[in-house]
Amino acid sequence: MTLVVQKFGGTSVGSPERIRAVARRVCDAKGHGHDVVVVVSAMGHTTDELVTLAAQVTPDARRSHPREMDMLLTSGERIAMALLAMAIRDCGSEAISLTGSQAAIITDNTHMGARILEVRADRIREEIAHQRIVIVAGFQGISRSKEVTTLGRGGSDTTAVALAAVLDAERCDIFTDVEGIFTADPRRVPDARVLREVDYDDMVELASSGAQVMHPRAVEIGARYNVPIRVLSSFRNDEHGTLILRRTRTMAPMEGLVLTGLASAAGQAKVTVRGLPPSMEAMTKIMSALAAATVSVDTLTPADRPDGRREVQVTIHEADLPQATEICERLSKEMGGESVDSKTGLTKVTLVGSGMTGMPGVYARALEALLAAGVDVHGIGTSSVSISFLVDAGKEDQTLQSLHAAFDLGKGST
Amino acid sequence: MTLVVQKFGGTSVGSPERIRAVARRVCDAKGHGHDVVVVVSAMGHTTDELVTLAAQVTPDARRSHPREMDMLLTSGERIAMALLAMAIRDCGSEAISLTGSQAAIITDNTHMGARILEVRADRIREEIAHQRIVIVAGFQGISRSKEVTTLGRGGSDTTAVALAAVLDAERCDIFTDVEGIFTADPRRVPDARVLREVDYDDMVELASSGAQVMHPRAVEIGARYNVPIRVLSSFRNDEHGTLILRRTRTMAPMEGLVLTGLASAAGQAKVTVRGLPPSMEAMTKIMSALAAATVSVDTLTPADRPDGRREVQVTIHEADLPQATEICERLSKEMGGESVDSKTGLTKVTLVGSGMTGMPGVYARALEALLAAGVDVHGIGTSSVSISFLVDAGKEDQTLQSLHAAFDLGKGST
Numbered sequence: 001m002t003l004v005v006q007k008f009g010g011t012s013v014g015s016p017e018r019i020r021a022v023a024r025r026v027c028d029a030k031g032h033g034h035d036v037v038v039v040v041s042a043m044g045h046t047t048d049e050l051v052t053l054a055a056q057v058t059p060d061a062r063r064s065h066p067r068e069m070d071m072l073l074t075s076g077e078r079i080a081m082a083l084l085a086m087a088i089r090d091c092g093s094e095a096i097s098l099t100g101s102q103a104a105i106i107t108d109n110t111h112m113g114a115r116i117l118e119v120r121a122d123r124i125r126e127e128i129a130h131q132r133i134v135i136v137a138g139f140q141g142i143s144r145s146k147e148v149t150t151l152g153r154g155g156s157d158t159t160a161v162a163l164a165a166v167l168d169a170e171r172c173d174i175f176t177d178v179e180g181i182f183t184a185d186p187r188r189v190p191d192a193r194v195l196r197e198v199d200y201d202d203m204v205e206l207a208s209s210g211a212q213v214m215h216p217r218a219v220e221i222g223a224r225y226n227v228p229i230r231v232l233s234s235f236r237n238d239e240h241g242t243l244i245l246r247r248t249r250t251m252a253p254m255e256g257l258v259l260t261g262l263a264s265a266a267g268q269a270k271v272t273v274r275g276l277p278p279s280m281e282a283m284t285k286i287m288s289a290l291a292a293a294t295v296s297v298d299t300l301t302p303a304d305r306p307d308g309r310r311e312v313q314v315t316i317h318e319a320d321l322p323q324a325t326e327i328c329e330r331l332s333k334e335m336g337g338e339s340v341d342s343k344t345g346l347t348k349v350t351l352v353g354s355g356m357t358g359m360p361g362v363y364a365r366a367l368e369a370l371l372a373a374g375v376d377v378h379g380i381g382t383s384s385v386s387i388s389f390l391v392d393a394g395k396e397d398q399t400l401q402s403l404h405a406a407f408d409l410g411k412g413s414t
Numbered sequence: 415m416t417l418v419v420q421k422f423g424g425t426s427v428g429s430p431e432r433i434r435a436v437a438r439r440v441c442d443a444k445g446h447g448h449d450v451v452v453v454v455s456a457m458g459h460t461t462d463e464l465v466t467l468a469a470q471v472t473p474d475a476r477r478s479h480p481r482e483m484d485m486l487l488t489s490g491e492r493i494a495m496a497l498l499a500m501a502i503r504d505c506g507s508e509a510i511s512l513t514g515s516q517a518a519i520i521t522d523n524t525h526m527g528a529r530i531l532e533v534r535a536d537r538i539r540e541e542i543a544h545q546r547i548v549i550v551a552g553f554q555g556i557s558r559s560k561e562v563t564t565l566g567r568g569g570s571d572t573t574a575v576a577l578a579a580v581l582d583a584e585r586c587d588i589f590t591d592v593e594g595i596f597t598a599d600p601r602r603v604p605d606a607r608v609l610r611e612v613d614y615d616d617m618v619e620l621a622s623s624g625a626q627v628m629h630p631r632a633v634e635i636g637a638r639y640n641v642p643i644r645v646l647s648s649f650r651n652d653e654h655g656t657l658i659l660r661r662t663r664t665m666a667p668m669e670g671l672v673l674t675g676l677a678s679a680a681g682q683a684k685v686t687v688r689g690l691p692p693s694m695e696a697m698t699k700i701m702s703a704l705a706a707a708t709v710s711v712d713t714l715t716p717a718d719r720p721d722g723r724r725e726v727q728v729t730i731h732e733a734d735l736p737q738a739t740e741i742c743e744r745l746s747k748e749m750g751g752e753s754v755d756s757k758t759g760l761t762k763v764t765l766v767g768s769g770m771t772g773m774p775g776v777y778a779r780a781l782e783a784l785l786a787a788g789v790d791v792h793g794i795g796t797s798s799v800s801i802s803f804l805v806d807a808g809k810e811d812q813t814l815q816s817l818h819a820a821f822d823l824g825k826g827s828t
Contacts, residue, residue, distance in 0.1 A: 115669040116669050204798055258638075272717070280784065280790050284778070284782055284785045287777045287781050288781070291777065291779075300777055300794045301715050302791060303725070304757075304792065313717060341720065364701045364706075367694065367697060378716065380713075380716065381795075382795065383795075383796070383799065384619060384622050384799075386797065
């Protein structure tokens with residue numbers, strides 16, 4: 001008997017009607033002869049409402065009471081999974097709901113952002129052996145010291161893919177409110193198309209670069225354990241969606257550039273610390289202080305000036321800007337730097353593909369297209385699987401459209 | 415019957431004795447019940463000698479006579495493969511040598527650096543069906559207009575992996591003069607160890623970052639067609655070497671950083687064009703001119719100055735520096751830039767792994783280790799699978815050793 005893991009996000013279980021619709025879909029899969037494990041998020045905006053509730057009780061719950069925040073937040077999935085279990089039983093299938101603890105999703109101790117260490121799936125296997133549909137709470141786990149934890153961003157997808165890995169599932173289906181993974185955001189690029197297949201690496205890169213549909217950490221687990229992941233709409237019954245898998249590219253040509261798509265991440269900021277002494281100490285101190293404040297740094301660029309002084313440029317999330325500026329200004333003063341300035345309102349647009357190594361014309365082709373579209377570029381990042389351009393947020397559409405056209409993304413074969 | 419492709423580089427077939435040793439190894443594999451396809455490079459320094467010979471005949475053979483250069487160079491593998499075929503037949507196995515053209519390795523038209531478009535392997539399959547060991551010339555192909563081409567850097571490995579892909583080989587064995595892929599260069603890092611397995615992606619990144627053992631383009635084909643590649647010493651019989659494959663990481667922990675190793679690429683240079691007008695046109699013109707001159711640009715970093723002018727920094731190979739400087743200086747003058755300066759003698763050291771996305775402490779940990787080791791960093795590049803540091807060439811050992819220790823690369827499990 002093949003096993004499928006199906007994950008439904010908050011929108012998919014956002015109302016009693018939708019929960020009943022999900023139940024029918026799950027029962028259908030069971031009826032087609034699959035064992036089914038379902039992972040659910042909290043209904044609709046439940047988690048946000050609980051966060052607001054906490055804020056009304058205490059000024060800084062996340063920092064002051066992380067353990068109790070996790071206790072609070074994990075109630076959201078309990079509600080959704082209990083209701084879904086009822087609806088499934090009404091459809092005539094046996095169902096049982098399990099918390100992260102009951103499902104033995106073992107995490108580290110980091111409240112509000114735990115990482116999964118392992119899953120001891122004996123209980124789930126037992127329930128499956130009893131022909132039950134097992135509903136597991138997404139987003140939550142239990143530490144080795146028996147504390148309730150939540151997984152942070154992308155948590156429910158991560159639960160689903162981790163379960164699929166451990167249970168050796170045939171596939172992990174992620175039901176969302178979009179048709180699949182597009183070559184670019186279809187609201188911004190009219191000729192964007194749904195990719196039928198996408199490789200794990202390209203998907204990790206797209207997700208890390210701002211594609212909202214899935215979180216990169218869930219895709220990373222898929223890649224590590226080779227779990228095929230399907231992304232499809234929970235509101236349509238007739239479609240294929242996008243299959244994320246280890247892709248064997250048997251299409252000619254054998255070598256050369258194979259581009260997958262574009263992703264963009266708004267809310268980027270750039271901070272430049274100017275006139276630092278030309279030593280490693282200054283840059284290291286800044287990075288250590290930012291890491292200690294858990295400011296995530298995307299790119300870090302040192303540059304030497306003709307006068308011997310050094311400039312250090314970091315790109316970060318806009319939300320971290322006040323904290324990062326404060327840290328940079330303090331350390332710049334301490335170390336005799338000249339000034340700190342920043343630029344906000346930036347969006348990072350990333351072109352993802354493989355075979356970029358040793359392709360000298362790629363930069364030129366991209367820049368020529370952007371120049372023609374009237375886009376200015378404030379920063380560039382590169383790897384063997386991607387090139388990112390930092391542009392003004394108001395130019396995001398022009399950037400996506402011109403790159404989509406320049407690299408023929410609308411005409412691909414998948 | 416399983417098929418194995420075995421590739422022997424120039425050193426492995428560098429003398430008559432070595433050719434006989436290779437013949438015995440090939441016959442052994444055949445004796446163990448494998449069908450064997452062998453790919454050979456030219457003997458020892460034959461190719462270099464032919465290039466020197468051409469230089470003695472005509473001043474600039476590569477540019478003026480690319481077609482004839484290919485005709486000249488492809489004689490090198492003919493010699494090696496004919497001799498190897500004789501030696502194999504002396505061992506008692508049937509063998510036949512095939513040129514790139516006879517083996518129908520179809521490439522584009524780029525002399526001295528062609529890319530493989532497809533392989534029409536009918537002839538090879540026929541010969542295999544007649545129980546022959548097939549020896550194919552590495553590094554060479556034929557264009558659709560029947561011109562002889564060579565594949566450029568990494569050409570023989572590329573031939574071998576492409577054949578393994580098309581023939582659906584069980585494995586492609588790359589025989590070299592080292593024991594396998596190390597976590598870092600063992601001559602520089604005493605506790606570097608041989609990796610038993612490495613994932614395609616990590617290997618592409620290591621190879622792109624300077625690991626000399628394999629060229630990234632060959633690994634890319636392996637990844638695209640899922641061909642397991644084994645790298646092992648041709649001078650030892652007793653070892654496992656390193657298997658490059660699609661790795662399923664079933665080790666705990668399920669999430670987090672998984673680091674593979676370090677690679678370094680010497681001969682890097684940095685060119686900075688200062689005081690450009692703050693427009694896209696300047697940067698685009700520079701990149702287009704560099705691409706037209708086939709200068710490969712590794713990283714490209716624009717930075718805005720407080721006075722409104724812009725600086726553009728590119729990293730390139732030192733060998734391209736005179737040409738790049740000339741182009742940058744000419745365009746800088748044309749566009750009212752202030753000056754162009756460059757820094758040479760740089761080495762790029764790259765840390766390769768997965769799960770770096772959203773790991774805020776990685777930069778700090780690396781920089782702290784480098785600071786403690788007295789290493790200054792002149793540039794940094796990042797992707798979701800790597801971080802690169804541009805350091806002074808004289809500090810390469812300290813850089814490798816301190817990063818190897820800071821990230822516990824000597825203690826990994828594979």
